[in-house]
Amino acid sequence: MKKFEEKTIVKEVLYEGKIINLQIETVTLPNGKTSKREIIKHPGAVCVIALTEENKLIMVEQYRKALERSVLEIPAGKLEPGEEPIITAARELEEETGYGSENLVHLISFYTSPGFADELVHVYVAKNLYKIENARGADEDEFVELQELTLEEAEKCVADQRIFDAKTAYAVQYIRLQQLMHKYKTEIQ
Amino acid sequence: MKKFEEKTIVKEVLYEGKIINLQIETVTLPNGKTSKREIIKHPGAVCVIALTEENKLIMVEQYRKALERSVLEIPAGKLEPGEEPIITAARELEEETGYGSENLVHLISFYTSPGFADELVHVYVAKNLYKIENARGADEDEFVELQELTLEEAEKCVADQRIFDAKTAYAVQYIRLQQLMHKYKTEIQ
Numbered sequence: 001m002k003k004f005e006e007k008t009i010v011k012e013v014l015y016e017g018k019i020i021n022l023q024i025e026t027v028t029l030p031n032g033k034t035s036k037r038e039i040i041k042h043p044g045a046v047c048v049i050a051l052t053e054e055n056k057l058i059m060v061e062q063y064r065k066a067l068e069r070s071v072l073e074i075p076a077g078k079l080e081p082g083e084e085p086i087i088t089a090a091r092e093l094e095e096e097t098g099y100g101s102e103n104l105v106h107l108i109s110f111y112t113s114p115g116f117a118d119e120l121v122h123v124y125v126a127k128n129l130y131k132i133e134n135a136r137g138a139d140e141d142e143f144v145e146l147q148e149l150t151l152e153e154a155e156k157c158v159a160d161q162r163i164f165d166a167k168t169a170y171a172v173q174y175i176r177l178q179q180l181m182h183k184y185k186t187e188i189q
Numbered sequence: 190m191k192k193f194e195e196k197t198i199v200k201e202v203l204y205e206g207k208i209i210n211l212q213i214e215t216v217t218l219p220n221g222k223t224s225k226r227e228i229i230k231h232p233g234a235v236c237v238i239a240l241t242e243e244n245k246l247i248m249v250e251q252y253r254k255a256l257e258r259s260v261l262e263i264p265a266g267k268l269e270p271g272e273e274p275i276i277t278a279a280r281e282l283e284e285e286t287g288y289g290s291e292n293l294v295h296l297i298s299f300y301t302s303p304g305f306a307d308e309l310v311h312v313y314v315a316k317n318l319y320k321i322e323n324a325r326g327a328d329e330d331e332f333v334e335l336q337e338l339t340l341e342e343a344e345k346c347v348a349d350q351r352i353f354d355a356k357t358a359y360a361v362q363y364i365r366l367q368q369l370m371h372k373y374k375t376e377i378q
Contacts, residue, residue: 001351003259004252004332014204015211017227020305022204022211027254035330037254038206040229042305063193064303065216065226070192071303078304108347110355112301114253114260115267116209116231119302121355141224143193158297162190166299166310166355170362177366184373 004030006037019043019078020117042119046089047076049107049171050099050126056148057175058129059157059168060096063143072147072157073168076121085109085122091136093126096144098135101126107174112166121167151175193219195226208232208267209306231308235278236265238296238360239288239315245337246364247318248357249285252332261336261346262357265310274298274311280325282315285333287324290315296363301355310356340364 006027015022021041029035050058059072077092079085086104093099109122138144149157154172157163163172180186195216204211210230218224239247248261266281268274275293282288298311327333338346343361346352352361369375 001259002252003250003334005259006252006254017213018225020227020229024206025254029330030332033330036207038209039255040209040305042302045304061192063191063195064300065195065214066228066305066307067300067303069190070194071190071300073303076304108358109350109353110358111253111256111260111353112355113231113306113308114256114262114354115234115265116229116255117302117306118255141218141222143219145192161298164298164300165303166301166359169297169299170355170359173359173362173366177362177369180366180369180373180375184369186369 006030006035009034038116040113040117040119042117043079043081044085044120044122045076045078046085046092046122046124047074047167047171048089048093048101048104048124048126049074049174050093050097050101050129051175052129052148054148056150057154057171058097058099059147059149059154059163060144061147062145067164071164072149072162073165074171076167086124089122089124089126094132094135095138097146098132099126099129100132102128102130123167123170151179195219195224198223227305229302229306229308231306232268232270233274233309233311234265234267235274235281235311235313236263236356236360237278237282237293237313237315238263238363239282239286239290239318240364241318241337243337245339246343246361247286247288248336248338248343248352249333250336251334256353260353261338261351262354263360265356275313278311278313278315283321283324284327286335287321288315288318289321291317291319312356312359340368
């Protein structure tokens with residue numbers, strides 16, 4: 001998948017931060033002209049679609065400074081250097097919700113903003129949840145509140161924009177699709 | 190939705206670019222401590238789920254420098270200053286695919302990376318497509334190739350990671366959900 005490849009002539013790193021780096025690359029386009037690309041480097045992240053025994057979807061409410069508001073999201077967090085995504089997923093689930101899962105399965109991975117960032121999010125589905133005694137808590141500068149929503153409540157939150165991000169919208173749609181497939185005993189071939 | 194609000198003490202704009210700005214905000218946390226937030230400001234974007242008469246999903250293949258590869262995505266583009274998202278959607282659909290739509294409907298909007306960016310993507314569904322004669326072409330430094338995929342082909346591309354971004358994965362799942370609901374004549378209440 002290299003069609004229309006843009007080759008880098010000059011790369012300039014403008015910022016190296018705690019979570020993201022910013023670099024500007026001067027590239028040669030397929031027509032021979034040059035252009036600049038603004039690129040955010042990100043370590044990648046995981047998120048977890050976790051269903052309780054009562055089929056409720058586990059959400060965390062947290063303030064997102066970039067949005068200047070709080071939102072409901074599925075549990076998520078960024079990868080530590082060299083960490084396997086499934087390990088991050090188990091850790092974030094424990095830290096943000098106090099739950100462990102006997103059955104943590106990779107569902108899909110996707111880039112969130114391919115136009116300017118290399119952030120890749122790995123989505124896991126967590127089943128057979130159990131409460132972890134003395135679970136590790138959230139990071140020191142992280143404030144989250146656990147919520148458990150039925151599918152219908154979650155869909156209402158999508159409509160109300162209390163759920164307002166791509167991975168969580170994907171998760172709610174995924175659960176609806178699973179429920180329909182289960183109801184009609186159909187499978188995607 | 191201001192729970193756990195983080196108030197800005199200092200805001201420093203480090204970069205103002207063509208598409209994104211980078212700013213670092215020093216914030217007061219709910220526990221009174223301070224922390225830094227790295228934030229990307231983005232003008233927002235649109236994308237279009239467009240189905241042909243033969244129920245094929247319209248995709249564009251393009252090189253994404255941030256990923257160093259090409260991917261298949263639904264048609265998309267960023268908002269011009271002050272532009273209504275539905276106008277952007279019609280424009281991007283025309284420029285990237287040559288199609289117009291008699292029925293362009295807003296489906297959902299979501300933030301792509303709430304942890305570090307304010308990019309909001311508005312998703313539209315385009316039905317009743319028609320070919321535009323002498324359609325406006327893509328931007329000068331944009332190289333895209335049109336592809337039309339059945340739902341099954343699109344799902345295979347998701348599995349193969351030729352489709353590899355959140356909005357397009359959402360779109361493919363949306364089409365599958367619509368197809369199931371249509372097949373079983375069910376509706377989400």
